[in-house]
Amino acid sequence: MIEAELSRSVQHWCPGATGVTGAAKLSGGASQETWRFDITHPDGPIGGILRRSPKGYGAAPTRAAGLAAEAHLMQLAYEAGVPSPRVMHVLTPEDDLGTGFIMQRVEGETIARKILRDDEFAAARPHLARQIGGVLAGLHRLPQGKLPELRSRSATEEISEFNRDYRSLNWPKPVFELALRWLRDHDPGPSAETTLVHGDFRNGNLIIGADGVRAVLDWELAHLGDPMEDLGWICVNSWRFGEIDKPVGGFGSREDLFAGYEAAGRNVDPARVKFWEVMGTLRWGIMCGGMMQRFREGPDHSMERAMIGRRASETEIDLLRLLAPRGS
Amino acid sequence: MQDEPTPIELTKAVADFLRNDITPLISGHQAFKLRVAVNILDLVTRQLTQEEGSDAKEVERLRALLGMDGSVTELNRALAERIAKGEVDLATPGLAEHLWATTMDKLAVDQPNYASYKRELGRNP
Secondary structure, X not given: OHHHHHHHHHHHHOOOOOEEXXXXXXXXXXXXXXXXXXXXXXXXXXXXXXXXXXOOOOOOOOOOOOHHHHHHHHHXXXXXXXXXXXXXXXXXXXXXXXXXXXXXXXXXXOOHHHHHHOHXXXXXXXXXXXXXXXXXXXXXXXXXXXOOOOOEOXXXXXXXXHHHHHHHHOOOOHHHHHHHHHHHHOOOOOOOOOEEEOOOOOOOOEEXXXXXXXXXXXXXXXXXXXXXXXXXXXXXXXXXXXXXXXXXXXXXXXXXXXXXXXXXXXXXXXXXXXXXXXXXXXXXXXXHHHHXXXXXXXXXXXXXXXXXXXOHHHHHHHHHHHHOOOOO | OOOOOOHHHHHHHHHHHHHHHHXXXXXHHHXXXXXHHHHHHHHHHHHHHHHHHHHHHHHHHXXXXXXXXXXXXXXXXXXXXXXXXXXXXXXXXXXXXXXXXXXXXXXXXXXXXXXXXXXXXXXXX
């Protein structure tokens, strides 16, 4: 049982800890798992989260930064005052838990639909778009000299990567072709400044409490690039969960997002943000196609994966709303 | 010609059975999976009901747009290629209307509750 290994591990690096209780798997694919547990401590229990690749699953997918980089970035963010869980321990071979890290559990909600509908968050919701602007500004300002090694991606490189991904699906979609043309025609070129980009900053990857954003999660797609990419991605309609008139994660307006970003001392380029929103919409559509492909070729022959393939059409209507809007 | 009931009637009967008789008996992760299964059967039923008509109209539009004949798959492949080459774009008469009509027909099967779809449905094209 994982509790035995966790108990041994915490006693090594957490002074006073005597063991763990209540270990439960929160999510997990074949290569990466998230567990919650409580560290037993004389001063009271400490909530912990384990993120790991189990033994034998060391290799990260090509786009992922890797768990070591993720831990490093979360710790940097925490130290810089960007809402983030505190990393307590990076796994070593002696832990016998695979590779990954243990962080302090932050209480709050990550399920987007609850955040958008439950009364508990009603007071926080109107402030979230602006607050997120400030959080992103802090994230983009993390000191570059301290960052782990990360892949670097310009807009031009991203377009050709998505073009390749899309063609490999052999899934002719006129709307995706139109989006690819639009992206090539509107490629803004290299950004004036290259910063850390979170890469998956959206409603669903944020822990929200009654007081607002408590932590930014899922740093696995972090890379170096155009900071406007993160502002565009959080506006992708797929992350509005039905609140389509509130572009920023279903919370609020672009104006609020931009105001929060600029109040924190950074500049917004709205045309670039729009470019990355189109790119992000296509990105999720192609990912839906990838899910369909994996469903067909196995090993994950699940119904859920099959149905995600059928969500590509959601991104097609959203791309048309962006590129060929009807009426007015 | 195959006998009846039709595939539409059969899938609908299974979906109704799972929804009405089995759902109350199941909880937790299995209940979530059951909901996905029912959603799949509902989607299949919608596709069986609508596909023939929407494909016929799509082929008609594609023939006019491309000036060629073929199956719905062949014509979509041809349109995709022409857009990729820049031979057809949003300035081409009929392209935007065609893509909108086709996409609306897909959402009607895939995700009729998707908010963007419901918004566009209420708009006069």
